[in-house]
Amino acid sequence: MPELPEVESLIRFLAEHVVGRSVARVYPVAVHALKTYDPPVTALEGRTFDGVARHGKFLDLRAGDVHLVIHLARAGWVRWNDKLPAEPPRPGKGPLALRVRLAEPEGAGFDVTEAGTQKHLAVYVVRDPMDVPGIARLGPDPLSESFTPAAFAELLDGERRQIKGVLRDQSTLAGIGNAYSDEILHAARMSPFKLAANLSEEERARLYAVIGTTLTDAIERSRGLALRDLKAEKKSGLRVHGRKGEPCPVCGDTIREVSFSDSAMQYCPTCQTGGKPLADRRLSRLLK
Structure with a gap:
């Protein structure tokens, strides 16, 4: 299971690769992983990622006033691809749960995957990260200045x-x-x-x-x-x-x-x- 150090590393990587780049398409391949419906995932399309943050084990990719929040659970992961397949992904039994294609560079983007049969990965599209129940009840971050x-x-x-x-x-x-x-x-x-x-x-x-x-x-x-x-x-x-x-x-x-x-x-x-x-x-x- 990805924990604080791995999620922090993911955040640092994504900050370098997605901040300043706009979203072309979002494909919610595993609908069961999507935990919110308003705003819809399509609200990310056309927006530019302008910040990446971590809340405990949660990834938070901000695009204006909309946040893409991901909890990788036990077997989830993020996979970067400089050249995603041109054809849209099809729902199926594979590990792919979500695909985000960027507008530039053309074809680049990332997949969110989950291995195994137990599916606990969670994806949220919210206007405030505190709208995610798991984030709202988090205790202090052990790497924050307030954790004395x-x-x-x-x-x-x-x-x-x-x-x-x-x-x-x-x-x-x-x-x-x-x-x-x-x-x-x-x-x-x-x-x-x-x-x-x-x-x-x-x-x-x-x-x-x-x-x-x-x-x-x-x-x-x-x-x-x-x-x-x-x-x-x-x-x-x-x-x-x-x-x-x-x-x-x-x-x-x-x-x-x-x-x-x-x-x-x-x-x-x-x-x-x-x-x-x-x-x-x-x-x-x-x-x-």
Whole structure:
């Protein structure tokens, strides 16, 4: 799933390639992905993109008073093409969800795609990004100037959930998902099951610092890469997430996994849980 660093890289790429260019045609290929109808997607045609922004994991391409907002969900992506096919795309079972053809240079544009059978990608055309429910309920951005140590401490005060869940909750903190929460907690040497309210001042300060460095480092690793290379760069840069059974790059212990109904998290017992493996709840249910 694209998270804050990948979406930030997408935004930077699109800012260079679409700002100042007008829209010739918009093709909503997967109608189920379109979550709004007023303004229609055709309202973008003839307008010029004049800004690109990120709201958590949401892409926001502004064209005057109309915004094209995209949430890539788990398997969505943006693919740039200097020369799109001349013929209009046909709705079907393929990954293409939306195509935006620019007026100049002729034939250039981008596709929004979604792999897999579970379709959760969402496209909105709105006059105000706050009209998108997911944006309206976002918490603070961890890379914003307003996200200070004091603001982070305030978020954690009285929070009785496990810290892993807090980091992933978009209404608490925008942009961090399953992968980078694993990376952040590993770098902070902290158990994902630790209650947020029980963090000491030193642990809060350490976690705050690691959130910033983990996200900014990931963004910097992606700087200058083509869109097609961003996913591979993310995977290669992860130290624990998705690396079950591999040695921890810090201590050499075996990276373990805890599985849930629709996701899994990875961690290092030595670095994060005092050497004690966490119970895999899905496996525990099978053993009953």
